[in-house]
Amino acid sequence: MKKNLLLFLLFFSISIVAQNKKVATNGTIFFEASVPFFEAVEAKNNKVYSAINTKNGSIYFEVYISLFQFERSLMQDHFNTNYMESHKFPKAYFKGVIENFSINDLSTSPNQYYIKGRISIHGVSKNIRVTASVFKTVQNxxxxxxxxxxxxxxxxxxxxxxxxNKISKTVNVTLYTNFH
Known part of the structure; x- marks a missing residue:
C-alpha cells in the first residue's frame, strides 16, 4: 500500500512540474551587424530551442550557430569559419529569468518585462538584462x-x-518565440 501511494505521489508531482514548463523548438533569432553604405550583414535562424517555467519565470534558449542563414553562402561560410568558429563553439545559450513574471498577469496585450540572465556565445559568458514583450495568444x-x-x-x-569598416561591432538581435 505504501509503495502504491509513493508511486502515485511521484507520478502526480511529475505531472504538476510538467504543466509548469512550456517548450518551443521553432523560435526565431534574427541579427544584423550592418554598416551604412556597405553590404547588409544579417542572418536568421528559425530553429531556436527554448523553454519557460510558467511558475517561476525561468527561461532558457539554445541556438546552433551553423543554422544561421545568410542571403549569400560566402558570408555564411565566413561567419561560421572566421568569426564564430562554429566547429569549436557550435551553440549559444541563454539561461535566466523573467523578472516579476506571473502567468496570471498575461493577456493578449503585450506587457513589458525585463529578462536577466547569463548568455554564452563563442565560449564566453556574460550577464545581460534586456526588455521583452510577453503576452498570451487567443490559443493560450x-x-x-x-x-x-x-x-x-x-x-x-x-x-x-x-x-x-564593413561590419559593425554592435550586433542588433531580434528574438521571437511562441510557447504552445
Whole structure:
C-alpha cells in the first residue's frame, strides 16, 4: 500500500512540474551587424530551442550557430569559419529569468518585462538584462519578443581589420518565440 501511494505521489508531482514548463523548438533569432553604405550583414535562424517555467519565470534558449542563414553562402561560410568558429563553439545559450513574471498577469496585450540572465556565445559568458514583450495568444500560447544589442568584443569575436569598416561591432538581435 505504501509503495502504491509513493508511486502515485511521484507520478502526480511529475505531472504538476510538467504543466509548469512550456517548450518551443521553432523560435526565431534574427541579427544584423550592418554598416551604412556597405553590404547588409544579417542572418536568421528559425530553429531556436527554448523553454519557460510558467511558475517561476525561468527561461532558457539554445541556438546552433551553423543554422544561421545568410542571403549569400560566402558570408555564411565566413561567419561560421572566421568569426564564430562554429566547429569549436557550435551553440549559444541563454539561461535566466523573467523578472516579476506571473502567468496570471498575461493577456493578449503585450506587457513589458525585463529578462536577466547569463548568455554564452563563442565560449564566453556574460550577464545581460534586456526588455521583452510577453503576452498570451487567443490559443493560450505564450509569446516572447525582444530586441537588444550585443557587442562582438564582449564575446571575443574578432573582426579582421580588412573588413572591420564593413561590419559593425554592435550586433542588433531580434528574438521571437511562441510557447504552445
Amino acid at each position: 500560447a505564450i509569446v516572447i519578443q525582444s530586441k537588444f544589442a550585443l557587442n562582438t568584443d564582449d564575446f571575443k569575436i574578432e573582426i579582421p581589420s580588412l573588413v572591420s
